[in-house]
Amino acid sequence: MTAREGDEFSWRARVYWEDTDGGGVVYYANYLKFMERARTEWLRSLGHSQQEIAEQFGFVFAVAEAHVNYRRPARLDDELLVSCVPVPEGRASIRFRQSIRRVEAAREPTLLAEGEVRVVCVDAKSFKPRALPGFIQPVKVDDGK
Numbered sequence: 316m317t318a319r320e321g322d323e324f325s326w327r328a329r330v331y332w333e334d335t336d337g338g339g340v341v342y343y344a345n346y347l348k349f350m351e352r353a354r355t356e357w358l359r360s361l362g363h364s365q366q367e368i369a370e371q372f373g374f375v376f377a378v379a380e381a382h383v384n385y386r387r388p389a390r391l392d393d394e395l396l397v398s399c400v401p402v403p404e405g406r407a408s409i410r411f412r413q414s415i416r417r418v419e420a421a422r423e424p425t426l427l428a429e430g431e432v433r434v435v436c437v438d439a440k441s442f443k444p445r446a447l448p449g450f451i452q453p454v455k456v457d458d459g460k
Contacts, residue, residue: 353397383430407444
């Protein structure tokens with residue numbers, strides 16, 4: 316299976332005590348952790364794990380850039396829906412548009428945070444950039460327009 320440009324992947328998470336500050340609100344840096352986990356689960360949905368890629372293919376991913384806009388706070392015990400959309404960027408990097416929403420019964424999920432994260436594919440030993448493999452490089456979708 317390969318990634319397709321514009322395909323949204325969503326992953327559900329729960330806010331635990333360890334994710335929050337003293338007031339029961341998610342600590343700002345932990346939103347990046349939720350985003351990271353969603354990207355890892357996206358990779359799993361393609362049939363690959365981070366460890367397998369490092370050991371069998373000899374490369375790892377490094378975050379080169381992250382931007383987050385915080386809209387509303389997530390709180391202890393909230394159920395979250397964390398999404399990522401792969402966007403082609405270059406030979407060795409991929410950008411993900413991501414959002415975190417609170418899941419609420421009988422209501423549309425509430426947007427809590429949104430952002431973009433650029434990830435670079437690097438050699439596991441030298442950390443020099445290398446081309447994304449075919450199963451990661453998003454396939455551009457021709458919608459006929």
